[in-house]
Amino acid sequence: MADLEDAESALRGREPSGLLRIDAPGTLTRTYILPHLSAFLSKYPKITLQLGQTERLVDLVREGVDCVIRAGAPDDSSMITRHLADIPEITCASASYLASFGTPKSVQDLHDHRMVGFLSSRTGAAMPLEFRVGEQLEEVTLPTVVRANDADTVHHLAREGFGIAQAPKYRFLADLDAGRLVEILPKATPPPMTLAAYYPQNRQLSPRVRVFLDWVVEIFEKAAL
Incomplete structure (x- = not known):
């Protein structure tokens, strides 16, 4: 009707x-x-x-x-x-995390790092980080100490220093401006x-x-x- x-x-x-x-x-x-x-x-x-x-x-x-x-x-x-x-995406981590683990200069430097696990709603597994290196798309899965299936929670965990995270840039703007989060690997950004x-x-x-x-x-x- x-x-x-x-x-x-x-x-x-x-x-x-x-x-x-x-x-x-x-x-x-x-x-x-x-x-x-x-x-x-x-x-x-x-x-x-x-x-x-x-x-x-x-x-x-x-x-x-x-x-x-x-x-x-x-x-x-x-x-x-x-x-x-x-929408552009970026890779970032908290200033405290980078002080402890160092700031990676290339994708190859990530082997000693960890990420905040964002669980896929389709597979239930933590989604890999993605990087555009030249014409190639590289996927990197890092160790995690905490995972979540909610994007706001992943953002908060990254801000608290639990690992590297990727998300649309608009989500991180306030924390980037305040210095709570720092963009890393800006020359190897994720796909939009x-x-x-x-x-x-x-x-x-x-x-x-x-x-x-x-x-x-x-x-x-x-x-x-």
């Missing part, structure tokens, strides 16, 4: 309205979406926005989510993809993180989802990445 109402609203050119359910990582939401949210809701006052803030895989149909924003490709090939941005919005192809794209997607694309087009 909701899909039929959305289709009728689109055909009649009605103002987008109703509950819009979005799921996106928390730090990304707070960094890029929330600063512009008032303008979006002022333009579309009949939309009510519900924000889920997770990084886990979401069953959009079963959980009633209209679209998700995620890094990488979804496991479900039935999803329609809307590319948003390629591809960010996209996904929604089911078998669901009527409602006017409220369409205007939200157009708005998010515009945000990232103007963002200083």
Whole structure:
């Protein structure tokens, strides 16, 4: 019934309205979406926005989510993809960690180091560090003393000196500016993180989802990445 109402609203050119359910990582939401949210809701006052803030895989149909924003490709090939941005990633560690273990000058210097393990939601294993060296992509798996499946926790553990971590640069900016974290190996940066919005192809794209997607694309087009 909701899909039929959305289709009728689109055909009649009605103002987008109703509950819009979005799921996106928390730090990304707070960094890029929330600063512009008032303008979006002022333009579309009949939309009510519900924000889920997770990084886990979401069953959009079963959980009633209209679209998700995620890094990488979804496991479900039935999803329609809307590319948003390629966000730079960096490698960093705390100043206290580097004082204890030294600052690596090349990827080859990492053999005496350790990393904060970020557990993959797909495999359950710690994801390797990635480095672009010339035209090659090198993966390095270092020993870990602590692992986590939450990106915010991995960030906090790196700041507390438990090892090297990689993540989108925007996540680390405040700690980099304050000197709590230090970028390392800047000439061998990881590949950028591809960010996209996904929604089911078998669901009527409602006017409220369409205007939200157009708005998010515009945000990232103007963002200083």
